[in-house]
Amino acid sequence: MLPQVTTAHYIVLSALLFAIGLFGVVTRKNVVVILMGLELMLNAANLAFVAFSRHHGNLQGQVFTFFVIAVAAAEAAVALSILMALFRLKGSVTLDDATELKG
Amino acid sequence: MDSPTFWVGGLIAVTAAMMTVTRRNAVASVMWLVAAFVGMSVLFLGMNAGFIAVIQVLVYAGAIMVLFLFVIMLLNLSPAGLLRIDRPRMKVFALAASVGVVAIIIATAIRSSEWSIGGTPEAIAKRSGGTIIEGNALALSDRLFDQHLLPFEVTSVLLLVAIIGAVALTKKKV
Numbered sequence: 450m451l452p453q454v455t456t457a458h459y460i461v462l463s464a465l466l467f468a469i470g471l472f473g474v475v476t477r478k479n480v481v482v483i484l485m486g487l488e489l490m491l492n493a494a495n496l497a498f499v500a501f502s503r504h505h506g507n508l509q510g511q512v513f514t515f516f517v518i519a520v521a522a523a524e525a526a527v528a529l530s531i532l533m534a535l536f537r538l539k540g541s542v543t544l545d546d547a548t549e550l551k552g
Numbered sequence: 553m554d555s556p557t558f559w560v561g562g563l564i565a566v567t568a569a570m571m572t573v574t575r576r577n578a579v580a581s582v583m584w585l586v587a588a589f590v591g592m593s594v595l596f597l598g599m600n601a602g603f604i605a606v607i608q609v610l611v612y613a614g615a616i617m618v619l620f621l622f623v624i625m626l627l628n629l630s631p632a633g634l635l636r637i638d639r640p641r642m643k644v645f646a647l648a649a650s651v652g653v654v655a656i657i658i659a660t661a662i663r664s665s666e667w668s669i670g671g672t673p674e675a676i677a678k679r680s681g682g683t684i685i686e687g688n689a690l691a692l693s694d695r696l697f698d699q700h701l702l703p704f705e706v707t708s709v710l711l712l713v714a715i716i717g718a719v720a721l722t723k724k725k726v
């Protein structure tokens with residue numbers, strides 16, 4: 450029989466997903482994949498919100514998750530538009546080609 | 553009982569997330585990320601958050617991931633452009649940071665008896681007087697349109713700003 454699932458299980462899983470997203474954001478150079486890592490990190494935070502909502506028997510955390518999803522949608526739309534503008538300017542979407550501020 | 557949904561959903565989510573950040577082809581990454589979001593949706597279902605689980609699939613796996621696919625298609629990247637170019641020096645730092653985050657959370661989770669002993673379904677049910685909260689559309693809309701009406705309306709303004717911003721940024725210069 451599987452061990453009983455507690456809030457601690459959900460929080461550790463959420464930390465694991467956040468760490469995987471962080472790893473992707475830091476190591477990858479393709480901006481599209483970096484944005485995907487960001488979405489993964491936002492989702493890990495959502496998981497923690499819902500886990501604590503369950504822990505405290507309070508719907509507040511799920512309402513907050515709803516807002517996080519809405520903000521993530523807006524963020525993805527604007528970030529991908531900036532990516533399109535970058536591609537038009539530089540002809541690529543790798544971070545190495547966007548180093549204008551680096552003296 | 554949320555034990556099977558946790559192990560199944562968690563396994564899908566973690567495996568797919570690892571595949572997402574390691575694939576060479578960005579389209580493959582998108583597909584694995586969709587799988588990760590479906591896994592998380594299963595986790596939300598196990599926590600009695602049905603509405604969030606449906607929104608997760610609709611908004612994330614549906615809308616946002618289609619947007620990613622469209623952008624990859626519009627960019628018309630050559631196969632060389634899709635190739636993975638890693639930063640070897642950053643890999644060590646990234647691995648250290650990731651392991652650090654997980655280690656801190658695991659240490660906290662082990663020390664906290666409130667999360668482990670007080671986090672079992674029975675303990676939660678006892679604390680909330682036997683009633684299990686159900687995150688369905690009715691309960692969430694009660695909260696949303698009663699206590700959180702202003703943030704809800706502000707979110708609509710934010711989405712409008714995002715739409716106008718996206719159009720202004722991608723439009724060709726006239």
